[in-house]
Amino acid sequence: MLTLTSSIVQILASRLTTYQQSGLLRQLKIAGSLVDFCSNDYLGFARSFALKKAIQQAYTNHSSALTGATGSRLLAGQTALADELEHNLATFYRTESALIFNSGYDANLGLLACLPKVGDTLLTDELIHASMIDGARLSYATRHRFRHNDLVDLEEKLKQATQNRQDGQIFVGVESVYSMDGDMAPLEKLVDLCDEYGAGLLVDEAHATGVYGPNGEGLVVALGLQERVLARVHTFGKALGVHGAAIVGPTILRDYLINFARSFVYTTALPPHSLLAIHCAHEQLQTDSQARAHLYERLDYFRQQVSERLSGSSWTDSPSPIQCLLVPGNDQARKVASEAQQVGLDVRAILSPTVPVGQERLRLCLHAFNTTDEIDLLITILQSALSLKNSN
Known part of the structure; x- marks a missing residue:
């Protein structure tokens, strides 16, 4: 059995003590x-007992389903069940295609890390979620933050990016409903700005999924903007009460993510039970x-x-x-x-x-x-x- 050297243990203990003395120590409760x-x-x-019962029945009906995915989607983890679910999700969220990720964190991490490349510019609201921040940090694009929901500041940075770019693309990352303040992004004005400057808009719909839209499709659909947003991230562990996430958008985006999103390529896929749970949660969303x-x-x-x-x-x-x-x-x-x-x-x-x-x-x-x-x-x-x- 490996043991940590005493110096490493002391360093870790010292860092935790400092954190505790500052009143910042996190604990699981x-x-x-x-x-x-x-x-x-x-x-x-x-x-929801009704949702729990529906998931159990769906799993019983798929008696041949394995208990685990057994590998990544690019290896043993690809199933007809996953394909069918993604087709249904694309229809529900009113777009061409969907790609399932293991969590909203994985989805944001993969999207922002792989889409903006060297020579591109990524502009993000200063209050985006940690998962978007971490994805942005992994990107090789030029990155700038703009003041929260400040369209004037964003436009100034869009102008600078337009002037400085050669062949690079511009991407803008926001949340539709912000997780720590609960306020909303001015999506209608954002899509106008992005259209004007040729930027691709990326919207994290984590806290809008299930809550807004005619059937819970999110704030983008509620405002009828789905054709003008490059990528939306919908997570299923919040209002939908299950787990997993999907990035929805044009088919070319899905093909790109399958090839370049490392948090998709190199992880074991969601098991069949989780896929069935996502399906049942969306069915209940449309009926309840x-x-x-x-x-x-x-x-x-x-x-x-x-x-x-x-x-x-x-x-x-x-x-x-x-x-x-x-x-x-x-x-x-x-x-x-x-x-x-x-x-x-x-x-x-x-x-x-x-x-x-x-x-x-x-x-x-x-x-x-x-x-x-x-x-x-x-x-x-x-x-x-x-x-x-x-x-x-």
Whole structure:
């Protein structure tokens, strides 16, 4: 058995101690039985008995399916089931083709790492998800960030990129609904700018999938922009309650990713059970209109209560189920979250450096299954905690 040398152990321990002393040490905590105000299970699909039963039945019906994929899609992992699912996903998301990835992280990593090449320019919103940031870091393109949702700043960088490029291409990366603020990208104006400067728009739809669009197809489809966006990333581990992701767009993009996206080429594929789960979740999304209706009702009720009872507090400008209360300071944010947890509400603090110093917050997620009584209790606890904080 290999053992780490004492010097390496000491270095790791020292780094962790420094992190702990700074109040930044992360630990794994089981969610338990608290009322959920923190997960991304917006529609309650992850706890849906109907979806669970449908997945079990689908797996039973595919009695010949293996328990594992046994290899990458380019080797033993390619199946008729995967092909059929991707065809159905392309139809659902109103585009030419889809390519399944093992997670949204893998999808963003592969897309941004392989699409912009040497000589290209990649412009990304400063608040994109870590998976997009990591993909951008692996790219050999020239990279610049633009101020969050700032079209003037983006256009200035597009002008510079246009002037400086020779044969290179320009790509712009954004989220449709931002995971830490809950606000939305100005997609209609973004596609106009990208069209004007000949840039390809890449949109991470992780927190819009299942929530927006006629049947949950995302914000791009809700706005009728699917023909003007080069690539969309849809993840299935949030509102759809299962796992995996897909990049959707033109067929030529799919062919390119199969050849150059390393997070697709060099990983074991999703097993048949996961593919069937994705299929069943999309079927339920199209038949269960009540879940989204309930989500919108709860969101409207929450925002009304905030307006009436917490009007003096600081919130991000979010129309989405992600509602963020700014509580500056890691200790203060933790304290308010702890008070909510003590009365049975699963509320989590988002601390720096995950968010900038001074913008620490409670990231509250509304769900179709939250009750008005639970929301009332949450508002009361926040009132009490903020009043106590302001009096100190």
